[in-house]
Amino acid sequence: MIASNQTFxxxxxxxxxxxxxxxxxRLVRKGGRARAEYERAVQLERQExxx
Amino acid sequence: xxxxxxxxDPVLAPPPRTSLWLGLASVIALVxxxxxxxxxxxxxxxxxxxxxxxxxxVPAAWMTFxxxxxxxxxxxxxxxxxxxxxxxxxxxxxxxxxxxNGLTLMLGMIWGRPAWGVWWVWDARLTxxxxxxxxxxxxxxxxxxxxDTDQRARWSAAVGAIGAINVPIVYMSVTWWRTLHQPPSSPxxxxxxxxxxxxxxxxxxxxxxxxxxxxxxxxARLERATEHAAEAVAMGGR
Numbered sequence: 001m002i003a004s005n006q007t008f009x010x011x012x013x014x015x016x017x018x019x020x021x022x023x024x025x026r027l028v029r030k031g032g033r034a035r036a037e038y039e040r041a042v043q044l045e046r047q048e049x050x051x
Numbered sequence: 052x053x054x055x056x057x058x059x060d061p062v063l064a065p066p067p068r069t070s071l072w073l074g075l076a077s078v079i080a081l082v083x084x085x086x087x088x089x090x091x092x093x094x095x096x097x098x099x100x101x102x103x104x105x106x107x108x109v110p111a112a113w114m115t116f117x118x119x120x121x122x123x124x125x126x127x128x129x130x131x132x133x134x135x136x137x138x139x140x141x142x143x144x145x146x147x148x149x150x151x152n153g154l155t156l157m158l159g160m161i162w163g164r165p166a167w168g169v170w171w172v173w174d175a176r177l178t179x180x181x182x183x184x185x186x187x188x189x190x191x192x193x194x195x196x197x198x199d200t201d202q203r204a205r206w207s208a209a210v211g212a213i214g215a216i217n218v219p220i221v222y223m224s225v226t227w228w229r230t231l232h233q234p235p236s237s238p239x240x241x242x243x244x245x246x247x248x249x250x251x252x253x254x255x256x257x258x259x260x261x262x263x264x265x266x267x268x269x270x271a272r273l274e275r276a277t278e279h280a281a282e283a284v285a286m287g288g289r
Contacts, residue, residue, distance in 0.1 A: 013089075041276075041277045
């Protein structure tokens with residue numbers, strides 16, 4: 001009983017970290033893409049204004 | 052440099068980067084709080100060491116409530132003042148809140164299986180929490196499928212505000228109805244041996260929540276600024 005309870009405790013903490021780290025990874029990747037697209041769009045707009 | 056460049060226009064200005072230090076601090080705080088709770092909390096008279104799941108399950112539920120309260124505040128403010136940034140902040144909090152809501156449900160199931168002998172029961176607390184989760188999944192789906200930015204902001208603000216009203220129902224469900232779920236755990240209802248651990252874990256997860264919402268909001272503003280810049284190009288740089 002104690003051993004099986006331990007499995008559930010480990011599972012709970014593991015799930016917590018998996019969800020937090022997965023969401024963090026999603027934010028980091030999405031943020032990198034968003035900043036790159038922003039820089040590209042701004043550069044295009046500057047070129048448009050200058051032409 | 053032209054008079055109105057993307058960097059000088061407040062709409063197109065890139066948002067400041069979310070501090071990496073806040074992210075690191077929240078991870079360190081979470082590791083410290085969880086280690087403290089696991090090592091120092093005594094076994095509960097009824098549940099034994101299973102009680103340690105409380106340190107992740109209860110704070111995750113509190114963060115869900117806080118995130119959806121942020122959604123409510125900024126959705127109402129958007130409907131009132133029509134400020135674009137309020138819409139983006141509400142949407143950011145909704146995504147993070149839905150993540151914590153999903154985590155709360157999973158942790159509840161992991162706790163429920165050894166404590167009650169079942170993964171899931173359709174009692175008031177579990178069902179209302181699932182309904183809350185589905186409302187905010189719907190909110191995110193709505194934002195993904197509506198192209199017009201004004202319409203998307205108005206509709207999602209309405210859904211966000213109405214959806215957040217479910218939060219007090221979830222919280223009070225164990226008081227209003229007979230449920231298998233225990234009454235709410237809080238420092239006021241817990242034995243003194245567990246309160247410090249619960250408070251530390253709640254503060255650590257609150258830091259994680261703040262970091263996530265700020266980071267998601269930064270991304271949302273970048274995406275919106277990109278849209279504005281693209282529109283300006285399409286209109287010939289005006």
